[in-house]
Amino acid sequence: MSLSSDIEHAPIPFDQERGEEAAALFADASAQVQQVIAGMAGSASYLHRLILREHDWLSAHLSATPDEAFADALTLGPVTSIAEMGVALRRAKRRVALLCAYCDLSGIWPVMTVTNRLTEFADFAVEQGLRALLADEVRRNKVPGASEADLDEACGMVVLAMGKMGAGELNYSSDIDLIVLFDDDRYADADVQEARAAFVRVTKKLMKLLSDVTADGYVFRTDLRLRPDPSVTPVCLSITAAERYYESVGRTWERAAYIKARPCAGAKQAGWAFLASMAPFVYRKHLDFAAIEDAHNMIRAIRSHKGLAGPITIPGHDMKLGRGGIREIEFFVQTRQLICGGRDTSLRGRETLQSLEALVRAGWLKPDVADTLAEAYRAHRQTEHLVQMMDDAQTHKLPTGDEGLARLAALAGWEDRAAYERELRNRLEAVHKITEPDAATPAQATTDKAEVFLNSGSVKDTVERWYALPATRSDRARRLFERLRPDILGRLSDAADPDDALRQFDAFLTRLPAGVQVFSLLDANRALLDLLVEICAAAPRLARYLGRNSGVFDAVLARDFFGPLPDAAAMERELTAWLDPLSDYETVLDTVRRWNKEVRFRVGVHLLRGLASHGEAGGAFADIADVSLRALLPHVIADFARKHGAPPGRGIAIVGMGKLGTREMTATSDLDLIMIYDAQGEAESNGPKPLSSGAYYARLTRALTGAITVPTAEGALYEVDMRLRPSGRQGPVAVSLPGFVSYQQSEAWTWEHLALCRGRVLAGEDALAADVRAAIRDVLLAPHDAGKVAEDVRAMRQRLQDAHGKADADPWEVKQGQGRLLDIDLLVQMGVLLNGLGAAPIGPDAIDRLEGCGWLTPSQATHLFRAQQLMLHVQAVARVAVEGRFHPDHAGDGLNAVLTRETGCDDIPTLERRLAEYARDAAQVIAERLRAP
Template structure:
């Protein structure tokens, strides 16, 4: 039954082709056996039969195959038997094979005794990406190597290459009653108006390294060595890869690519309005804008993420979405639109085998295209395409800046403009603009930088004026301007993206740590260009996989800097997510913690591998990094340091097996020291983390790395109560599953050891009093160290954990749940913990050293903590602190009661 249904679909497709497409009707008459094979066996069989056609000269044979293939592919497409990707790949594969045969023929005709080599055919455009359409030109660049190109004795290499190229084009383009093989377009080669059709490879490399235009970068995203001397072509593409894929964002090049599309919109204005006559390729929301939209995302991120360099549009969209660089919904919308628009374009081209991209203006002709595609009429086709065109147009519009505003150079007019923007201290704002325009800052000395800055300035000034403390924000922006060596890309970026300027103003006004990061490294803004920057933060495992790939693929010193940059970018992005209210502060704290954990995992492996080169490995030995404090409890803030203990497990008396062998104790201590240095020592890529290892046995006087046996012995016989309290938040971060389980079980066993509850209570109360004397709160709003703050709640929780051996989990919220279930603490403790934790995370980013935010930032802090205004937040915090103080008093007073 199913076979009959499929056969009926094929017959219906053939019938539609013959009824509505004159070209397909004539092709079916010329190749009835192809049509018959399709109906009976399907598209694959019909394509194979078309490609097997023989007879006549090379040109005749290729033309017949292309003519028959056009019929077979069209029928498989019209029947729905094969998707767009199959159609374009099949057409592209044929073009590759045909070009290869044509260039071999051209060379062998002149030098029959030589093996063709030394001439490469690069495919660009849709052929380069394997997406050739039904009736398309092939965009080619031909290159030759004068050292290996075969030629007659009196021929110069350049002359011989051009002869081969001309004959190749003739074989491809010549038309007979069988049609043609492919139309060849050579205009994408460097300076096509003055250069020969075949270029020396070395000269082409020099051009692309020194003189190429930005749009040529986008063109080469889809470049591929398709025929001829493929190895030569691949070598050339590898050589110019840095020109195409730059690690630093070149926003000027991206803007120029967008401008090209806008000029195309203007040039083809008559095909912009959607409806009959609409240009599917060049119109607003058309195929080219879908491609350019995708390519811009690739140019932004592909320099640092090679996985995003997929040449085919649909593949690139999938990769961008998978990497979190494009919202999945946006990627799907562009991909669906691309399929729909390309399919409609194919239907138009099937009518007469013409390179046409417009929907017919004539109603009857439009109906013919629609019916070929299975619609009842043209109106149905228009209705089906409309949402796809709008989806692409909207996304592409979002990339384009059409702002031409400038601030005046006349001081009086400038004052009026700044006042109209909302600046209160107009004189100071005016003075700041004048200072920038003086060219004193290095980043504003070149004409392109000044032009980009002037284009950006109105956007930034308007955003700053709308925020709190605009003059303070301008001063911080001045720090960035002064520290930049070249600001042209940043200024272009802010001009093109007004929402990003708003975000920068928010950072400058409210978040000194982020503003300082930005001042040290303005390229951090590169990561905020698209909405993927605000995607949920990856967990520790996913981040560690990314970092480990860097460690395993790059030399260690480069990997170390690379990971530092990646961590810096992620920390900055998490801070921006917090500031822009995209995530709950508690989720951000977990993100900070997962980021630190991933960095520790990756750097530990990298250091261990490097260390093993000299000292080998310890058989049966393993180092485990134990996280404590906020890291152990997955509650880091932007400013948190890392509390770490290094533990090792090794058989007694064992030594490492390297060239410079070490006893296990020395081995793991030196290894731990190097891991510590990798985490804590500043490099050119910036600081990573402050590391505190004083919680290890014997503190700063003890060995950095301690054996599990020594650690257990110390914890059971010598450790103070405060050390066991610290151990309540211990979590193994590195090592094999078995090693981490062993450490986890050991920590739990130590904490469950029977101990005198009265001593624990007395010690805890004494320690808290001692801490209050020697480490007083930084101010009234210190919700960590102040009375009823987070430290009091932590003391209460850890004391209950140790005295009752319940809720022994490093995460306070998990521990609280168990303590509540056991009736040891009230169920309001968790909401109080969350409120104060949110406030701590926010104030570490927004507050001053005294944890007191500026008056203009108070509303923002309140909002981020889930309250309508500052007064309601303070009231909630005061109430929570009173309850926490009461809980701690109750816990520490249990000893007196007992």
């Protein structure tokens, strides 16, 4: 490849005579080269001037590759003073500008290679100028404690490239946006002021070196106004001061600006460290959909200020800020990066086109939308370059007159100006349609349905009340809600029970403490409205939960939300990634709660939509609890150990009981726990405030239960029940391993052994966990008196019957009563205990195992299993959907439809009859089995 051999096309000379004169300077070059030169000079005044001044240099490099020519353009030669540096950089700028224009207009370089080369030169110019000016300050002893060796790290001074320079996307006549900082940690407190003064001088001189227009031209126009509070801060400020500013008063536009930030010169390592510290400011923990509204307000304000708010017309249209322009594409990408980058680091790219690809990979953009925007972005940037090549003006506006537009079309290589303008308009309109949400209005059908619904019954009164709620209190929230209202009412009117759906949406909105974030989210992704209305129609409990915890909506927008539920290992990896950067204990507690809520919400939605069975959901709910406890335990121990020392001996193990142990949890299950420790003979801990081993583990257990149950800013994690520990409420909250073994072998009641059948070790040091498992297994596999066990089970069953006898008459009471879940559980536990099946915790296969060993007949196993599974399904859906007891008469049509669909019943009466029938059959099996233990 060379500058003369790989030409693909050429511009057309608008001024033929001027083009021919320029081409004559390249008499020894090929006809293709002369055609390119003629088109450049004949259609762009600035390029004509460049060719006249640098034609000898370009001619000498026509046989070189473009990269070789670019490298030579950056060769400054001997430079012995700042003045000579200025001359050399300006000469390099002319040559780079000529080379980039030639390669751009001939098709040798694609447009984004041109922007990269322009950025490389800007980096080079800033680095060269900074080093020369700093060296002068150091020679004059103006930088405290600095020597020539410190110049490699610029004495702690770093220049951040912002905007298009940071992204490697400079335009042809671009100015450069810079922020200049210095690492104040390198200097003693007494020297910081002197260092700052030196760095301010260097910065001012650097700006003058780059931007002053001399007989040799200029290097780059420079802009330092993106620094913190530019009206009152020095042109170079400390990293510490910058961090404080962004922590306290940083705004959305500054967050967007830092997406593209990059150290381009000086102490780059310090610059990267600063940008790493800025990540939490730029990329928020929660999906920040309000950023979209901020961005559009920003672009509307710019357009209004610059008079660009009108329709798309080609003469004078601003390719950067006008409708459908470059800024719309960049804002479209950047707002989605702001929204999602806190959760997905793959979306934190600087380059626009690569970021579009990342958004597609992450499932945030459809490929065809990204392709349209990417194609338009390249073409827009090409047009922007053509406009700037004409006069080297930092403008983005298309010419207004006929001659200017004709020159532009010729420079672009179009003979048909009208066709060129049509192509421009079509592209601008396509971008605007995608990127501006205000460009679309709700479908007329949706609006009509909303109006019909609004005028029915008491709907109007309810809707009017919404405008007095906290969620709609601000003007911004009201504007967003007004935009959403037709879609909301239209979707509610389509629900199976519109009135009930309206009531539940009202409950959701009433509990919403603020509306801007949620309304922004729904406005940006209308499909979420479908899910919200579906939840309101089928799951009032979940709707109310969303009102209190709207942040869990973040999870819905993850690309895998509706995919298969993750297993425990995947959950553990995800939560670990959330927690690894954290050191503050309270933040850890909040983060575990936030993660836990999001994943539990996902499981609940899967259950409602039939994407997960009740068994899969129960296992997932248990995995979430397991992972949360395992994540919390080391943090609780570390926090506790700061005062009382490390745990004596081998530490503590957590045993999950009940539904947690059998992995059959529901959305509202609490945690049944037993805490077992092994001090290995150590009498006390060795911290600043030592405790006896028993007291240590008792207080550590209370600290752990507090970490689980105490409401933080993110609420409580779970309720905890420890009544299944040895001696129940009268026993210590944590029991030693020898004490646990002794109690279970000599003191435990039958019901405690039955309960232990469901025990599962969740967390603890590996060797201790193995010993606890072995201790449980030994207790369960020891011989048990079948007669006594049966007698005790019958007594327990009778006590439950006495307490909950009325439940038998209600087929929708699936937990209490004869033949219901607790009744079945008792029998299963009895069978496991008497048949030596306690080597592993009870699981979903327990009834099959009892049939396999002959303790249940196939018919008995079938009756028990089908009753258990149907009741577990009803219970699982009901616990997600309603608060308190479920009854179809009090549930909406939406929830009843979910239940009948998921249980395979034609209607609610069929399901009711089946529940009653299965309970009777199960009760009969249980009675038979208890008569013959």
